[in-house]
Amino acid sequence: MALTGRAGLLAALGALVVLLAPDPSVAVLGLALLLAVLVAVDLLLAGGVRGLRLHRDGERLVRLGESVAVGLVVENPGRRRVRGVVRDAWPPSAGAAPRHLKLDVPAGQRRRLVTTLTPTRRGDREAVTVTVRSVGPLGLAARQGSHLVPWSVRVLPPFLSRKHLPGKLARLRELDGRHPALVRGQGTEFDSLREYVVGDDVRSIDWRASARRSDVVVRTWRPERDRRVLIVLDTGRTSAGRVGVAPHPGQPSGWPRLDWSMDAALLLAALAARAGDRVDFLAHDRTVRAWLSGTSRNDLLSSLVNAMAPIEAELVEADAPGMVSAVLARAKRRCLVVLLTDLNAAAMEEGLLPVLPRLSSRHTVLVAAVADPRVADMASGRGTAELVYDAAAAERLRGERRWITARLRGQGVEVVDAPPEELAPALADAYLALKAAGRL
Amino acid sequence: MLVIALLVLVTAMVPVLVSSPDTRDRPLDPADSSLLGGKALAELLRRHGVSVERVESVSAMAASAGPDSQLLIGDTVALSADDARAIAASGGDRLIAGHQTHLDILAKGVLTGKDVRSRSREPQCALPEATRAGSAFIGGVSFTVPEGATGCYPAAGRPTLVRHTVDGATVTVVGDSAFMTNQRLGEDGNAALALNLAGTKPRLIWLTAPEEPTSGVTGTGGNKTLGELIPDAVPWAILQLAVAVAVVAVWRGRRLGPVVAERLPVVVRASETVEGRGRLYRSRRARDRAAQALRAAAIDRMAPRLGLPPTASPEEIVAAAAVRTGREAPEVRSAMYGPAPADDGALVALAAQLDTLERQVRDS
Known part of the structure; x- marks a missing residue:
């Protein structure tokens, strides 16, 4: 049950009546009684809310930064019209609008209400409750009740680095079989035999094949295909730190490293899938958070964003030996292990560095990390003692990053350390360079 | 909102409305020594052998009234018709000072006329009390004199002081009581007039308004x-x-549905550890560590530009940098490997020095 503003207004106007009434005490009692009776009548005449049948339709997936409409169909099987307001409650970060929906369903009919969600964070957003307030014909009182109408919307990573994909694909095609190479080199594999045409390098003539046929035949080569790329996402505490400027409003202190890493991982996966490589995905902190393997190239991106969507950075120290074991257990064949983490000297020295040889002896390892542009800004601070002290602290951190990078490279590990906006293209470039060099 | 505002207004007004009136000034009270009081007159009367009895109610007045007493009724006393009748029935001499309702009962035959200004007026009559006193500050209201009464201090032809005998009692009515107050008593013949009028009997019963206005109980009305x-x-x-x-x-x-709780992610800037370290350097004046960090960074950046491996010794780097920039080797050495700066100013200067050196290495 709920009262309305009209009931309050009526009671306030009653004060005037009391002032003018010959017997004010009786007037007060009478008014209270009248109000109670009117409210009771209104409640009786209001459409029932318990019997309403509600169900939802609409989208279940949305990219972060975009809006999605979720429909709520309200069916009124009762004998009275249901008129009032509906609140379709969602968590605050789902960005549901409008807060209140007007409802007017005649008996036996149905109406569809639309709530627009503009999520501000990645992850699954579950609808909470639908509360219906049905106002009586006098507009004095309302019946109220809540229904559980489950629905969830998965907010996917936005894949902002999509814009870099055409450029990287163009570079890939330069390596790729569109221009079959006649020179055998690193990173190429046998493609096909074709007839010799004037201008072909005579060194590429396949004499055996030419002998079998009455024509001169040359071998062509193409970049190696069907390699394996395993993207490993570190979801430990170092991924929770916020860096750079969030691409969508509502996150004043930047975007978590994890989200930037995901963005880079998506570009890499899209590129590798087009290049004909198989992409697997592992998210790990102390346990395996997500594992994606054996998806077809066409489904890869959608499977990947689905797997990534609910992952949040956990505030625990990542378990590097466990992660290496998980990778070794899953990657039987040689593959490129792309480890998206942070170049945190202390965490790396105790965690990853001791166990890295186990990994790098069997696989090619690439470590990609998001650098903090704020640290670069601080390092260039000069003029006052305050700024110079900050600059020294920033330089110290950068020195540690350089030191750990040097140690990683010393173990034969590729390192990509780039600011948030540039990490995805830098990682893609590193992948293309490895592919061109035939190190996959 | 409107209703709430109205309620606030009403509750704020109630104390103002029911607060009791100011009771400090009590005009024509024989116990009051303020300007408007009558204590001076009461003292004068006592000195002349008249006993002054101060009463606050009509019943007390009637009880103490006798043939040797005169009643004094000031204009601050509000009398009901019953009170007036009780006083009239007591039959004693009475002096009615100032405007008074129920004058028709208290002084039968005297009618009030026009309001007149109070000022110094001459007696212009045969009443001995008035002629002995001479001019006095009087006015207030003028009266119509009945047959056989004496009128004095006329204003525009009508008297403002009337003496009349009603049912054997001498009744004196004065249009204004101001001349009897402490403020006016010293002027003109005010004191003489007041003494003459009030001191005709050995006892004066002086009726004043009660201290606490309990009008509902006393029934004085108004x-x-x-x-x-x-x-x-x-x-x-x-x-x-x-x-x-x-x-x-x-x-x-009544809330429309429950409050929705949500598990929120941590919001911490990754650069906070660096900022914290910077503040720590500053608060501890860690110039040695700060300088070391700045120098190491500069050297790390310069060594590849000088064509040296990261493992190059300080001497090699200093020599190469000196050659490249054309600066003196000791100067370059003090910038790159010198002692820790002595104060914050020196640290700021060192940072600028390293920047210059680095730029020269880069641009040359």
């Missing part, structure tokens, strides 16, 4: 507090407004 003047319906209307506020509270208080 002396109600503001609380009593508010219509009976107002408290009930306020009660009705309280009901309205309760209804509004229920209206606003």
